[in-house]
Amino acid sequence: MTTLNVSIAFFFLVVGICQALRWLSKRLLSPGAYGCLARELAGSLQLCTSCLELRMLMDIGPWGGGFGLDVVLTLLFLLFAVHGASLDGASANPTVCIQEFLLLETNLAATAAKLLAQAVGTATGWAVTKLFWSWELTQFHFIQNLIASECSSSVHTSLPHAACVEGTCSFLFHLILLKARQSHPMWGVPALAATVTFLTYAAGPFTGGFFNPALATASTFHCSGNSFWDYVQVYWLGPLTGMLVALLLYQGNIPRLFQRNLLYSHKSKYKIPKAKVTAPVEGDEPQRKKKGGKSKAEPRA
Structure with missing residues (x-):
């Protein structure tokens, strides 16, 4: 339990430092620089270290x-719930940034800046975590230092299957994310945290369940067992493909590439009332003529 307490204290420390970094950056930087650089850097640092x-x-x-x-999955759910509540709109995920670009929510320069900030934040998080492990505060960290140089690949299945697993996880994650963006954070954040927990549990034995290219790059690209291009296929192309399929299924189109909706037809919100047409009843016309004739008849002298 000592190891668990030290790790939980580390989680709180990282979240506190990143929260202070966000608060300071928001005061010192312009909204554009904060949203594209500082917020994504702090979010990626927080997510990677945790x-x-x-x-x-x-x-x-x-x-x-x-x-x-069960203990680890509970911690995973709580951590992602905290991340969702504290990241202040940062995605800390390259596929989410590209999704926002495809939805015309950001331009190319802002997307490139976010991706760069995520890379710097992830690299910083990896370095900070390595430094923390080097202190060997617990037996777990001592063991981790011993096996760190000989880590093995997280891919425990064939490459096509692994890419399909990561793509499927990314597909489900982005579908829930697109839906959660329209709901209140009180419901959206726990839904995303539960989704990440379930997908990590389901995909863990096959690929580690990352479905985040930046996080996978920091965690497993340096491990032996697969080549660099193998990792790119599984942890970059797989999630990107899953994101594109989720976006197309949810939207019916990809606004940055084409506007035509391929799946859904947009119906007008307003209904035009139809006029009621009554069929004429036989015998009505002669009666009208008779009434008209009587009214036009001249009075007798």
């Missing part, structure tokens, strides 16, 4: 700490 520490618990905990996968 997930690396949590993955260490997931790998070593079941056989070294006496706690099972």
